[in-house]
Amino acid sequence: MELLKKLTQANSPSGNEGDICRVIEKEIKEYCDDIKIDALGNLIAHKKGLGDKIMFAAHMDEIGIIVTFIDENGFIRFSAVGGLYVKNMVHLKVRFSNGVIGVIGSEEEGFNKKPELSRLYVDIGAKNREEAEKKVQIGDTAAFIGDCYIINDTVISKALDNRAGCYVLIEALKRIKNTDNDLYFVFTAQEEVGLRGAKAAAFAVKPDFAVAVDVTDTGDTPDAPVMAVKMGNGAAIKIMDRSVMCDSDVRTHLIETARKKHIPYQLEIMTDGGTDAGSIHLSGSGVKTGGISIPTRYIHSPSEMASVKDINSCVDLITLLASDKWKSNI
Numbered sequence: 001m002e003l004l005k006k007l008t009q010a011n012s013p014s015g016n017e018g019d020i021c022r023v024i025e026k027e028i029k030e031y032c033d034d035i036k037i038d039a040l041g042n043l044i045a046h047k048k049g050l051g052d053k054i055m056f057a058a059h060m061d062e063i064g065i066i067v068t069f070i071d072e073n074g075f076i077r078f079s080a081v082g083g084l085y086v087k088n089m090v091h092l093k094v095r096f097s098n099g100v101i102g103v104i105g106s107e108e109e110g111f112n113k114k115p116e117l118s119r120l121y122v123d124i125g126a127k128n129r130e131e132a133e134k135k136v137q138i139g140d141t142a143a144f145i146g147d148c149y150i151i152n153d154t155v156i157s158k159a160l161d162n163r164a165g166c167y168v169l170i171e172a173l174k175r176i177k178n179t180d181n182d183l184y185f186v187f188t189a190q191e192e193v194g195l196r197g198a199k200a201a202a203f204a205v206k207p208d209f210a211v212a213v214d215v216t217d218t219g220d221t222p223d224a225p226v227m228a229v230k231m232g233n234g235a236a237i238k239i240m241d242r243s244v245m246c247d248s249d250v251r252t253h254l255i256e257t258a259r260k261k262h263i264p265y266q267l268e269i270m271t272d273g274g275t276d277a278g279s280i281h282l283s284g285s286g287v288k289t290g291g292i293s294i295p296t297r298y299i300h301s302p303s304e305m306a307s308v309k310d311i312n313s314c315v316d317l318i319t320l321l322a323s324d325k326w327k328s329n330i
């Protein structure tokens with residue numbers, strides 16, 4: 001799981017995928033025939049074959065903040081990159097890509113005040129604007145700091161959304177042996193700001209079938225929404241989220257594959273949020289698309305939590321799906 005740790009600690013808010021892209025490229029290059037980085041920053045790995053053309057996608061960007069203004073006292077105002085839980089952000093730490101670290105503060109005084117994004121700032125310890133501008137510029141992005149801990153079956157880290165998905169694709173790619181399938185493993189950019197990279201990648205690849213791999217919410221904590229998915233109950237096979245109704249043939253193929261090989265799985269309906277599947281299934285004249293998700297608690301916080309067993313179940317399932325024939329089964 002050292003690879004998972006390394007992936008989570010890359011610093012790549014949407015639009016700045018360079019850091020994570022380099023880590024992934026180095027990790028996979030000997031396992032595929034061709035790697036391209038396209039205009040949007042998607043990393044597209046091709047493992048050539050003459051059979052079914054299948055695209056697996058996992059977004060590699062993460063949520064973060066972007067600098068909009070630096071005041072005369074050196075405090076940094078910012079906007080959101082992706083969906084932030086503003087009420088949980090006070091006193092979190094962020095890291096800019098040049099290594100500068102700051103603490104998020106709020107203008108609101110006292111406990112139990114609900115901060116608004118416009119009243120938050122980042123404090124990098126600068127004395128004034130001039131000193132701050134030597135370290136941070138308008139337009140710079142920063143990611144949350146959240147070390148990765150793996151204890152027995154539990155992993156806690158920032159950016160499990162979606163470095164856990166990237167890990168699943170990388171491990172599956174390494175394990176595929178003999179197959180006729182024409183495989184594309186795509187690590188997409190800018191998912192957190194609206195499923196953007198996947199749109200261009202799917203257009204370029206034009207797959208017969210696609211599967212997006214991402215995290216999903218769970219319904220198993222005291223603060224959770226009513227939802228069937230539980231951490232530790234296996235790979236979540238997506239039925240729908242706000243961006244997609246998954247293709248029923250693909251869904252059935254995913255379920256049958258898991259069942260035949262006794263891979264633990266559960267069914268997922270996520271009523272909040274979307275995934276790359278949303279962009280992929282609408283590309284070109286439409287693509288039969290499914291989703292596989294890693295059940296994850298506290299998504300979009302620096303302390304996301306998932307089960308190592310679930311992650312490994314997803315690796316097992318993707319490895320089989322990449323190796324098997326699809327057209328004869330669908």
Ligand code: CO
Pocket residue numbers: 161192300
């Ligand atoms: Co996300």
Ligand code: ZN
Pocket residue numbers: 059161162191214215
């Ligand atoms: Zn995600």
